[in-house]
Amino acid sequence: MERQEHLAMASIPVQQWGELYEQARALSIGTIFRDLDKPFFASEEEFGNIPRSCPSQRPGDPGQFEEAMNAPEDCGCGGQKEGQSESGGCAEQTQNASQQQQGRECMMLQVMEIGFLLDDIRLYMDTHPQDENGLQFLKQTVQRRRQLLQEFAGRYYPLTMDCMAQLYEENPESKCYCWEKGPMPWEGACV
């Protein structure tokens, strides 16, 4: 893109498509674009690291998380089993988190990662609407995200109204309603 600088006017170079981070790294840094990763010196001095352990997290193999997702839990969404204890409060500590919870949190991390790839590519496309690489990436990611959201709804609870509608379509007996199942997003470590 040709660009000229002029007096009395700000100029920012337009970003060129470049190297991308894989999804786990992208989320943890805050961008998929290596070129926009500009850390702060105080964030380099590490005070310790959060181990983001997810058994399925293998670099370079982002799509194959399903097999590693052990013990899918029955959230009661299918309407077969009712009366399961929902972890609502803050009583349980992370250490005691059941395998089910770990599986759910692991899959939630995947949802966040893929959601974030879209968040970042969306803004890139807003200013690069003709970019072939970006468009290709967008198409693939949209598809993966849709599949993952459906799977999360089937195993745990729906994150969107669309996922809920899909549960109802597949199982009209479903008694799943969005707000009742699963923790609220801000509950964090306790649920």
Added chain:
Amino acid sequence: MWIYEKRLQYPVKITKTCPKTARLIISQYGGPDGELSASMRYLAQRYTMPVKSVSGLLTDIGTEELAHMEIICAMVYQLTRNLTIEEAREAGFDAYYIDHTKGLWPQAAAGLPFSAVEFQSKGDAITDLTENLAAEQKARTVYDNLLRMITDPEIREPLKFLRTREIVHFQRFGEALEKTKETLDAKNYYYFNPEFDQRAADHH
């Protein structure tokens, strides 16, 4: 129109109560360079933007800022959810507690309430986009300051993520400014205001 997705954009898992840190971080909720200000600023500026794709970008960034506000709120909530009266008193969280208990309320670190006075929607594309470039830098500076002061990695990780987003948004607003400039005369970008002087724009 907006649709909610029941998750955070970035995970927040804070296990320790710390009202002192909550008092600092709440500034990115209701402070002058906070996420609420950012969202309202971009969503307000959209309507009169002359370039469609720039309105689109403002919509998308304004929406992402809402998700950032939710991250900040989740952090404040988790830092105070097991708060005791003694902890509130010792950490200087008592004044907040008197007015809001543990409820979330947008204010700056120094206690000033959230105010629309602190953000701009000027009705001039060049002015507003330049404003947004500065706003992203101001927010980044706040995250820098927080990162110098806070040592707990549970709190630092989301702050580092949010800091990077400010840099990415700065780049996008810069590109939006370039796009807007393309529709104007490079000999004099200030000959008319593309958001107001329609006739001048048509004749140009």
